[in-house]
Amino acid sequence: MTNPTAAIIVIGDEILSGRTKDKNIGWLAEQLNSQGIQLREARVIPDIRETIIETVKTMSAAHDLVFTSGGIGPTHDDITTECIAAAFGKKVIRHPEAEARLLAHYENTGLEFNAARQKMADIPEAAALIDNPLSAAPGFILENVHVFAGVPSIMQAMFEGLRDSLPGGVAMTRLTVQCAIGEGTIASIMESVQAAHEGVSIGSYPWFKPGQFGTAAVVSGLDQQVTHAAAEALAAGVREMGADAEIMPLGEGG
């Protein structure tokens, strides 16, 4: 069984200029992988029409699911919506439901629902809205592309709302074998354990603390039993070299 694949496109000059540090790739990567969707690529691209259109087309064709963040606000540099529509040959329409939600939101806040803000009700035809419980302006789904706001709290709230409707897969089993020994010393053990366990991959991540160093070997695979067996084999190999090795769920191992 193959898990769905996904790509993330972060759209925004502010990330490429270094002004804003991206938080969306890391957060989304964790969420997608935890529900069995395999993130295969992430791209950060500028607010340039042709670049956005080409990147969306390429990623949409290459992966089961695409997630974008950024560029759906009210200002002139927010061009994501029209670019995604153009990538699929769709028109942008004033969406009645989106407009109603924004109208209610701005009545509530006392801010004028002017032309710039009305632009946030423009959605590609045939797209489904994604709820925005924080600031009303919706995201949308067109074909396999899921369009989120760039502000991390809004992006996360949008994702939570549609999480259950995403096509899932078998969540990967991921184990950390925490080894009190340098990665260079156990490189050949990791390599042979990976080769001996079909479908298992081992990532090696060295760490350093004052006076201490070691290796977090992340053992992952779709088959739970084989993945556990690989982790046991690796830990046994490390212990044979006289070093401590402990198997723990991913995330606890540093």
Place this chain on the structure above:
Amino acid sequence: MTNPTAAIIVIGDEILSGRTKDKNIGWLAEQLNSQGIQLREARVIPDIRETIIETVKTMSAAHDLVFTSGGIGPTHDDITTECIAAAFGKKVIRHPEAEARLLAHYENTGLEFNAARQKMADIPEAAALIDNPLSAAPGFILENVHVFAGVPSIMQAMFEGLRDSLPGGVAMTRLTVQCAIGEGTIASIMESVQAAHEGVSIGSYPWFKPGQFGTAAVVSGLDQQVTHAAAEALAAGVREMGADAEIMPLGEGG
């Protein structure tokens, strides 16, 4: 005058799995832009040979400078060096100077300089070494591709060592116009100020604090005078609407 363009390639399954949060894109973005190199794209890709080779070829052809991070350690999943060599049709050789540095480092630390660690002395022929003052294993420059380690502290130390030798450009002037008003209210002012100042671009970044909200408008351009004039015009327009506006250097404006 056109500034050099650059792309970043972050290589590593650990970023795409969400296990490790990337810190290299944001840091490098800031450094490159501050010395007049325009970062145009960043990609996070998995440890897959064909993907690395294709991405390096594409980015190397599209941009003046390419920076990679990750995948030059001693273990089986460290395949960046051989892939970069393959992208340019070069062989990988055991580099005498790299070997000497590693040998001295491991003699010093008391760790065995075994086959896995010796692999870090393998460098594409014709490449120039990049110093690694932290853990000895060098990065390298091949054609326009600069190959760094993935560990942020090592990547940063490597970059600092070659910073002065990078082709620079005119550093962009970037000013933040900090506006105590929602971006939707001043969207049309920003658009018309940008249109009236050639070569200037204005990015709009809304912010929210308890009981307060506003917009940081980032005004940037290669011409210092025109950029300052645009910032002044924007601030004046915002003040005409009865809201506070303050011009400050980038980075101080939230």
